[in-house]
């Protein structure tokens with residue numbers, strides 16, 4: 001089979017540069033085009049040079065319509081407003097759309113669901129193998145320990161991150177809620193300030209730290225009376241997210257349109 005041709009959108013960003021590097025290093029996939037937004041100072045630069053791997057002959061452009069011609073998939077770690085537009089484009093082109101973008105609203109999610117009628121969409125708040133396995137363990141722990149153990153999720157990311165709680169923290173919260181057979185939205189406490197009163201029974205709490213260059217730290221606490229379990233993941237390198245995204249793209253190739261996540265890709269669903 002020929003190489004899978006992938007369009008990297010947001011190719012000048014932290015994840016975009018990492019994706020260009022990982023796609024270039026991975027057999028079976030190739031960088032078909034590299035897209036940045038209108039007005040970006042990196043337009044015209046070679047995507048490989050920007051990614052620190054030397055020239056690959058793919059200049060950054062703004063022309064995403066031309067980019068999807070002949071492409072098999074889009075790798076998208078950008079921003080919600082951009083992602084919903086790329087989803088519609090992927091649907092028109094009937095190709096795979098791998099979405100790592102976090103911070104999407106319910107309305108954005110509905111537009112992505114609609115696009116997934118025609119595109120093969122894999123979307124996850126975290127594309128690493130480790131976090132997706134952690135989510136399985138969190139679901140099991142929540143089921144076994146029950147509501148007597150208070151669930152709190154602490155995350156820390158670099159100073160540039162614009163959304164909170166992180167997509168990963170929410171993914172882990174969903175896993176805990178599944179384990180308890182409840183809906184996260186009914187129990188989530190996403191921030192605390194001032195005279196909050198005691199902790200509501202069964203709450204799933206979130207706490208956010210931002211600073212420096214932290215790639216991504218997540219700890220799920222199960223705090224009981226007299227004992228505490230802590231499940232933790234530390235991302236040391238963005239390459240793990242990019243490798244997960246490439247794995248998702250290869251998995252999505254030729255698969256019927258629909259909405260999938262990394263647990264589907266990794267075979268973690270029963």
Ligand SMILES: NC(=O)C1=CN([C@@H]2O[C@H](COP(=O)(O)OP(=O)(O)OC[C@H]3O[C@@H](n4cnc5c(N)ncnc54)[C@H](OP(=O)(O)O)[C@@H]3O)[C@@H](O)[C@H]2O)C=CC1
Pocket residue numbers: 009010011012013014015016035036037038040077078079081082099100101102103124125126127128167241
């Ligand atoms: N699911 C996962 O495993 C992971 C998800 N993420 C998520 O990925 C997203 C990006 O993170 P990160 O790389 O750190 O952020 P960056 O801000 O470094 O990169 C985003 C890039 O997308 C560009 N962009 C925004 N809008 C458009 C558009 N309409 N067309 C083309 N390019 C556009 C930005 O350009 P400009 O700077 O000009 O706005 C920027 O270059 C975040 O939502 C983050 O949470 C990150 C890591 C892992």
Ligand SMILES: O=C(O)C1=N[C@H](C(=O)O)C[C@H](O)C1
Pocket residue numbers: 102125126157161165166167168169215216217235
């Ligand atoms: O913005 C980031 O950097 C990251 N975002 C994702 C998230 O919101 O969880 C994944 C990872 O932790 C890095």
